[in-house]
Amino acid sequence: MSATAVRQPTSNSPPRAARARITAVTSGKGGVGKTFVTANLAAALARQGRRVLVLDADLGLANLDVVLNLAPKVTLHEVFTGKGVLQEAIVPAPGGFSALLAGSGMIEYSRMTPEVRDQFTRVIEQVAPRYDHVLLDTGAGISDVVLYAVSLADDVLVVVTPEPTSMTDAYATIKVLAATQARRELNLVVNQTRELGEERAVRGQLQQVVDRFVNPTLDSPVRLELLGHVPLDIAVRDAVLRRELLLEAMPGAPAALAVVALATRLVG
């Protein structure tokens, strides 16, 4: 049984839902720390006594395995092609949560087909009743696969950094989600902030453009909720280079404390 490493529920853990809450983590632009936020958020949620699964929904260019330093024999690739069973593909990750990795060779699934769609839906349906929280680490960009993964989620978390390119891509993502899905509330996480209050400025700028260009085209306005921020922290780079979770390697680092605060606000 591979689930032994997963933190067992304690008496004061939160009440069990019949079905996991599914949160999609997306960003538009790559390299803004989406997978870093997802993996450490999962560890923070697990510490709060939740059963958490991180699913690598970046089917074309998965890298959750690199971040978590895992190399399972059975991945989503084997499950999709019928060469492995789902239960074997769910592996314990450092940090006390479970991970379902895409594996190499998933490049053939980077375009959405009815087959991929059905496989993906089937996997989600099977894992949802067994966890409290499922985090979908989506790919960069706004591909069909990303949009589809996001459409399966109960809520969306957009990771953005204060850089203009990241903000532009985050805005494009928000625009597409507002137009193609009935998403009216999106959570924002501002990563790599350099000064106090920068996260509020980033949210304010994005909301302003959404109000001006997106909301007039919609029946009800899109609202960006600032879930929180993660300060620029040299400890993050160190942990990533060592292929360790920040919450495991340096739980007292400012960025680690910020992720714990994010987790609290996400479920609170």
Next chain:
Amino acid sequence: MQLELALQLLRQSGHELPAGKPGSTPWLQGLIDSLVDMSSRDALTGLANRRSFELALGREIDRVARIGEPALLLALDIDHFKLVNDTHGHASGDCVLKAVAQALLESVRPMDLVARVGGEEFAIVMPNCPSSFGEAVAERVRRRIEAMPVNIGLSQQLRVSVSVGGAFAPQWVRSSPQLWIERADLQLYRAKAQGRNRVCLEPAAVSVVSAEEKALLFGISQYQDIE
């Protein structure tokens, strides 16, 4: 049982009466089929009515989500229809509605569903319509109405036009018929606002960020807290 009333309604709506021995199972089945057909059509134009249109739209959106085939929904509205009624009377208004309905049917493929969803509002569901054809298809429908003379009475002819709004179903993505209708309606309002007798389709490439949007995104000092 309101059998007699049912038969009267069918006769009045031009439906064939059920064959077979009255009261027998095949006769009852025929009766139910005819009643179903009658209750899914608009009495004046014979097009699908709002009820059957919404059912069809639900089926289509499920199909699009499953197969990923592009599908277009057009929302159409006869321009200044109230004026026709007020100037020429309701009988003439009915002539216009019937003529438009017929022209819509003739300007689309047999697989497309044409419905009358309100007074002078129509809708067309077009399965398997590639996004690059959307504009041409909608424009063909609009021109067809524009070019068509409507006979009201023996010697009088009218010209009418329609405004057309359109939106493609989101491929692969979980959505609802309501959201699809809203998106097409929004484009119809745009077409009306831009002067009527025109087509507005929802722009496909919403992921493009314009220079104006970028200017607003970065125009103001990035560190200024606007809250």
